[in-house]
Amino acid sequence: MKGxxxxxxxxxxxxxxxxxxxxxxxxxxxxxxxxFLSQLKGLSLNDGEVQNLEDxxxxxxQSIVAARADVTADRAFLTRQLLLPxxxxxxxxxxxxxxxxxxxKIRLAxxxxxxxxxxxxxxxRWARLMDLSATLKKQTAAPDGSADDSQTNRIIxxxxxxxx
Numbered sequence: 418m419k420g421x422x423x424x425x426x427x428x429x430x431x432x433x434x435x436x437x438x439x440x441x442x443x444x445x446x447x448x449x450x451x452x453f454l455s456q457l458k459g460l461s462l463n464d465g466e467v468q469n470l471e472d473x474x475x476x477x478x479q480s481i482v483a484a485r486a487d488v489t490a491d492r493a494f495l496t497r498q499l500l501l502p503x504x505x506x507x508x509x510x511x512x513x514x515x516x517x518x519x520x521x522k523i524r525l526a527x528x529x530x531x532x533x534x535x536x537x538x539x540x541x542r543w544a545r546l547m548d549l550s551a552t553l554k555k556q557t558a559a560p561d562g563s564a565d566d567s568q569t570n571r572i573i574x575x576x577x578x579x580x581x
Contacts, residue, residue, distance in 0.1 A: 453549070453552060453553070454569065456545070456549060457549055457569060457572055457573070458569065459545070460538075460542050460545060460546060460549075460572070461542075462538075462542075462568070462572060464568065466537065466538065467568055467571050467572060467575075469537055470534065470537065470538075470572070470575050471571065471574075471575060473530060473533045473534055473537065474530065474534075474575050474578050474579065476530075477526045477527070477529065477530035478578060480522065480526045481523055481526050481527065484519040484520070484522040484523045484526070485519075485523060487515065487516070487519035487522075488516050488519045488520055488523070491512050491513075491515055491516035491519065492516065494512050495509060495512055495513070495516075498512070530579075531543075531547075534546065546576070546579075547579070549576055550576040550579040550580045551580065553573070553576045553577060553580055554577075554580035554581075
């Protein structure tokens with residue numbers, strides 16, 4: 418894996434760390450949020466589909482996080498460079514190009530993830546899953562309950578990642 422910036426060393430990201438982040442990040446949904454949970458269960462995802470969905474999201478998550486880190490590091494580097502009195506556009510161009518390439522990686526990884534999920538679930542269930550992800554993202558109150566089963570909680574975890 419490339420480093421965050423051409424001048425910085427590469428930093429590895431273990432699969433276990435990513436899984437831990439996903440599990441810690443994902444919060445359960447309100448127990449009394451019946452319409453949301455009803456729609457979620459209406460997707461009728463079986464265990465294999467949920468596992469495949471988690472695998473697709475996890476695979477893309479690692480590359481998206483790494484590319485976002487590149488963009489953040491590039492922005493910080495550009496900000497520091499702009500403070501130098503003799504900086505030129507030519508000095509900044511390589512970092513700008515690197516940042517644009519990282520943004521392209523993010524966009525392509527997100528699109529690839531969407532296409533894989535759509536292929537896995539079919540058009541209608543994919544569209545409903547994306548709607549549920551957007552709904553979950555709009556929730557302003559912190560959830561304090563939990564869904565009634567682990568599979569529903571696993572799907573909610575996936576929705577939170579998709580909405581990030």
